[in-house]
Amino acid sequence: MNWGKGIALSFILFAGFIMFMVVKCFQQDFHLVTEEYYREEVNYQQRIEERNNLKRLDEELQITSGNGFVKIDFPTAKAEGKIAFYRPNNSVLDKNYEIKLAEGNSYQNIDKAELLQGRYRVKVSWTDGTDDFFGEKLIYIQ
Secondary structure (H helix, E strand, O other): OOHHHHHHHHHHHHHHHHHHHHHHHHHOOOOOOOOOHHHHHHOHHHHHHHHHHHHHOOOOOEEEEOOOEEEEEOOOOOOEEEEEEEOOOOHHHOEEEEOOOOOOOOEEEEEHHHOOOEEEEEEEEEEOOOOEEEEEEEEEEO
C-alpha cells in the first residue's frame, strides 16, 4: 500500500467516525432540570428565605424511607403545600403530591409503590399560615 491510499483510508475512517458520533448525539435523550427554569431563577431569593425560615425552627424536616412508605415529618404542626419527588435522570418519573396531614399528626406517608426504584431528590415547600418553608433531601427508593 502506498502513502496516498493510507492517507485516503485514514481520512475516510475519520469522517465515518465523526458521522457516527453526530448521529449518536442526535439520538440522545436529555431532560431539563425544570421546564420553567427562568421562573424558578427569579424566585431564587424567596427560596433562600424559605430555607432560612426552616433553619430558625427548633426541629428539622425529616424525610425517611421505611418499609413501604416514605415518611415526611414536618417540624410545624400545620403544613399546607407541595411535595415533589424529582428524578434527576428522567423527568418523566417525577411525582408531585399535595401535603395532607391527618388530624393531630405532623407527618405524611407516601406509598413507595407509586415510585420506581432509584434516586430521588425530595423537595418540600410548605407554609404554616404565617411563614413559608422549604427543605430537600436525597433518598434512594428500593
